Amino acid sequence: MCGIVGLYLKNPALGPKLGALFEPMLIAMTERGPDSAGFAIYGDEVPEHWIKLTLRHPDPHFDWEALAERAKTELSAQLSWFQNANVAVFKLEADEVSARDWFAEHAKDVLILSVGRSIEILKEVGLPIEISERFSLSGMQGTHIIGHTRMATESAVTMAGSHPFSTGMDLCLVHNGSLSNHNRLRENLRREGISFETENDSEVAAGYLTWRLREGDSLKQALESALTDLDGFFTFTIGTRDGFAVIRDPIACKPAVLAETDDYVAMASEYQALTSLPGIENAKVWEPEPATVYAWERASV
Amino acid sequence: MTDINIKPGMRESATFDRNTIAEIQRAAETGIYDIRGFGAKRKVPHFDDLLFLGASMSRYPLEGYREKCNTSVTLGTRFAKKPIVIETPVTIAGMSFGALSANAKEALGRGASAVGTSTTTGDGGMTPEERGQSSKLVYQYLPSRYGMNPDDLRKADAIEVVLGQGAKPGGGGMLLGQKITDRVAMMRTLPKGVDQRSACRHPDWTGPDDLAIKIQELREITDWLVPIYIKVGATRTYYDVKLAVKAGADVIVVDGMQGGTAATQDVFIEHVGIPTLAAIPQAVQALQEMGMHRKVQLIVSGGIRNGADVAKCMALGADAVAIGTAALIALGCNHPKWQSEYEKIGSAAGFYDDYHEGKDPAGISTQDPDLMQRLDPIEGGRRIANYLRVLTLEAQTLARACGKNDLRHLEPEDLVALTVEAAAMARVPLAGTQWIPGQSF
């Protein structure tokens, strides 16, 4: 139960202002989700055969330098990294599986928040304004960004239960609603080799999409089959390396507003999260139809 | 109900007992599920499975009738400018005019007012009789919004947003055509005589994030004066209570599966929800974890019958209780004096649950003008007041015996359980042991 927001830039000139445009959108959703907040920002893409990992350690004084040195040697990979609060972004020349395996074995306390070529996920327990300030959201650049403010329903108010959820390369999902068949589905997906960190229903939705994409579905196909296989109420916003998508369940009780101008596409649970965007007065503003996929993608590079 | 024709050697199946056989044959004949009133009839762990540890040597009892034992409770202290003070922590649960006769509603109001407690409207709006006779009236805000209007909202002493009830969590209402008389139809804007189906979700919001906005709207309309209650049927109580607090409730009402209804599917009444006993510790744990126990008040309902039940609810952490079925029985529902009348409609005193048919011989769950006359609202009010006084006195007696000068000073540590099931659900030790199943070893 939550607030969700997304901003996809059509005009690359706005890239340097992405974080500044997005911060008030996230903060406007505080009442819908006072427990935790987070966002997935896309940009600063690493070259082919490289990946980028967002890593978190509970200790703000954790020695990332030492971990980076070990990773560089043991994975014999080129590596650069930077730190943002208690999160670090590692860029390295490696594939997803070997990197995940190495961190799982050698850095058990480190949580992998995201893996991809473009995505960075930053999330914490606390109010959206605190999370924005902690990670200096307003100064961030990128191509698109998806955020979430959480009112925890059945799973705990923890870092692990915070959104966005990422279970595959550059994929992330935020969710407003409540799924009603996620437990059985999680078991089925585990048998398919998808791993889960929490009991959260939204993580199952993200894992489901990862599985469908792995099986060769396009994003649109994956979302359409989600309409059949996921039961319950949901509005999802999904981020991929090249774009973002919005979908609501067939009953469509949970709110969603879309706005589009020549410069951007924006999504929010409530219109009030869009009011700070430039040119919103003249934007095309509408509510997504039930059981309909809305997707924006830039041509893959 | 006689077993006179059963001889040794005739063995009834435990699986296909006579009730089951009758239900299969009824279903085959009619093609519709069984609809009835009342609450769950199956046996579930209940307050009878708990006992108090009266004071003796290690604790000192209070003198009955002389040494004070407070029973008054203030509800709605979190945000409301005008919280409700009730003199006894036993309130009357929401029951609709439509399900009940106007006389029955008036009697409940009179009885509750006489002892300084509150009564509650139901699905179908507020009647002038009820408002006039109730010194403290809680106005239910339900998915159907039958008869819902801002004038009555502003007349209410509190607003109860109903998400569900113990008899049918997740289900809507049902009022069969026989009870949609001219007056009921007019109040609900329905054609006379239709089977009225009530929605299971509210029409204009879904989920706790939307509920937070709805609560704000109700506060805005009433200028933040009166408390806002949230009522849920007991299922995932721990989570529901936390979400109600997050959404901004002043008071949370948790209705266990034994809670009654005017009409719903039997399969719903018997197979959905958790016992009241199991719901209270979950609710209290949720409130405690949020630092909100006693700040957001907890009202518990579902199968409360006597002062011992009241005291046990309080000991487990409730701030007050609500009674529904018990209040109707106090008014005369299922009274033996109507035995021949019950027989005429295929039932018997002690078994009658067809509230939805509107033929209640006791004149309570009916809109029939002749039957309704059988219930005198003044006499009925007196019976309700008497019964509420007995509940209060009984609860006080037990509290004093445990050495408490306030009902709310009763604690889980004053209780033990007779059965392993009750011990696990109520989270109190099995009598004579220190064992709480699932908590300690």
Next chain:
Amino acid sequence: MRTIDITSQSVRDLNQALHDQAPECTEREWKVLNPAGKHNIACGLDQNLSVDIMGHTGYFCGGMNKKAHLVIHGNAGQGVGENMMSGSIRVKGDASQAAGATAHGGLLVIEGNAGARCGISMKGVDIVVKGNVGHMSCFMGQAGHLVVCGDAGDALGDSLYEVQIFVKGNVKSLGADCIEKEMRAEHLQTLKELFNRSGIDEEPEAFKRYGSARNLYNFKVDNASAY
């Protein structure tokens, strides 16, 4: 004319000022600036006020309105005019889902499109939508009129009681127990009056009428699949 700016005063301040007019009206004309999608603006009014809201509103704008006349110069969020009793609300832009939910009376005019569940459980209100309405509109509608000048989404009028629905464009599908009905002279007259009251220029003859087949009014075993 009194103006309240939501950037400098809260929604609470606004609503209290409007409610203070209920016992005695001292200021009939009101203007609300910078609503910025905030919730519960101008709800619970109980006086013959005229309120212009200069922008988009959030949930439940004009909720439970009595007597007052609201104009939203923008889009309205979820549940605009929910449970309205009388007066009028005009939305210049689009309305989100559950517009006019359970409303008992008055007039709700939406100049743009309305989302899902427009007029859900309506109990006597008149709703005129210049554009389209979303799915499940008029679900369990009890009384009043819903006029749609554009198209209607899936399951229009599902489980309908006695609302009269008029649609000019396409109906994607009718809900259970909702059927097309004959348009008689009295219905053309009703529509004409609704257009006059709402200031909308349409020809009643271009509309089709839908209403309840009344087959679900009392349970019959042969209808069980419709429940």
